[in-house]
Amino acid sequence: MSALRIENLYVRYGRREAVSGVSLEVPAGRTVGLVGESGSGKSTVANAAVGLAPVHAGDIRVHGTSTIGRSTQARAARRRIQLIFQDPFSALDPRMSVGDSIAEGLIASSRAYPRAERRDRVAELLRQVELDPARADELPRAFSGGQRQRITIARALAGDPEILIADEVTSALDVSVQGAILNLLRELQGRLDLSILFISHNLAVVRYISDEVCVMRHGRIVEAGPTEALLDDPAEEYTRDLLDAVPVLGRRMDLSAG
Numbered sequence: 001m002s003a004l005r006i007e008n009l010y011v012r013y014g015r016r017e018a019v020s021g022v023s024l025e026v027p028a029g030r031t032v033g034l035v036g037e038s039g040s041g042k043s044t045v046a047n048a049a050v051g052l053a054p055v056h057a058g059d060i061r062v063h064g065t066s067t068i069g070r071s072t073q074a075r076a077a078r079r080r081i082q083l084i085f086q087d088p089f090s091a092l093d094p095r096m097s098v099g100d101s102i103a104e105g106l107i108a109s110s111r112a113y114p115r116a117e118r119r120d121r122v123a124e125l126l127r128q129v130e131l132d133p134a135r136a137d138e139l140p141r142a143f144s145g146g147q148r149q150r151i152t153i154a155r156a157l158a159g160d161p162e163i164l165i166a167d168e169v170t171s172a173l174d175v176s177v178q179g180a181i182l183n184l185l186r187e188l189q190g191r192l193d194l195s196i197l198f199i200s201h202n203l204a205v206v207r208y209i210s211d212e213v214c215v216m217r218h219g220r221i222v223e224a225g226p227t228e229a230l231l232d233d234p235a236e237e238y239t240r241d242l243l244d245a246v247p248v249l250g251r252r253m254d255l256s257a258g
């Protein structure tokens, strides 16, 4: 059974339909890339999965359980998904220590963390994203962009998710640190058995991390398939145009992958 299954999803903002009949699956322990030009509806799919966008029709299931609606079951299913946002600069409260920000994420966990255990868990989470646990009391401004993205990843992991949705998590970062964040996600996936929906407008980044790719345009999936097969020989001109948009980074990413 798929970890995450999106079935014929429609999302409307007022009269504007942002997502029109999207279906996709993330098999357990795999990474599925969702790519498409800006405005194609990628973030709307992500937001709908965690209850932050108005689902008009369709379903979003976690291991078979629907996440739609207000039932206890739906809420519990939604909590098994954690969303990591694009911008590590605005995602963290500048006045809150990074340890406290990560501890906030513990609330989403189905496990209870008594106060005395919280500090240890935060330290463990910082180590998991390769940051020094001794820095838990520092404010976000003491950290670089890449380090802040690691902190937002730690906060997402605090909820003990089975599914991570990473929405443009490298887009705000320098090219030099993008690869390190991708490698961290791959490593965490293996260690924690995560299933990942990896959203990006950048096909080079998606190629590096995804087992399968879905290509989105104007609220619809226009093609989907195994990463290599699809990106080596896309059927859609639209996908070819997306590939052409990132040739230089594409070569670099391929080198680091090899």
Ligand SMILES: Nc1ncnc2c1ncn2[C@@H]1O[C@H](COP(=O)(O)OP(=O)(O)O)[C@@H](O)[C@H]1O
Binding pocket: 013, 016, 017, 018, 036, 037, 038, 039, 040, 041, 042, 043, 044, 045
């Ligand atoms: N909160 C919102 N209210 C109204 N329209 C929105 C909202 N969020 C996104 N949209 C619209 O939905 C469409 C898809 O946006 P989005 O999902 O953010 O695309 P992407 O992430 O692929 O760039 C766009 O036309 C965007 O303007």
Ligand SMILES: [Mg+2]
Binding pocket: 042, 043, 044, 167, 168
């Ligand atoms: Mg987006």
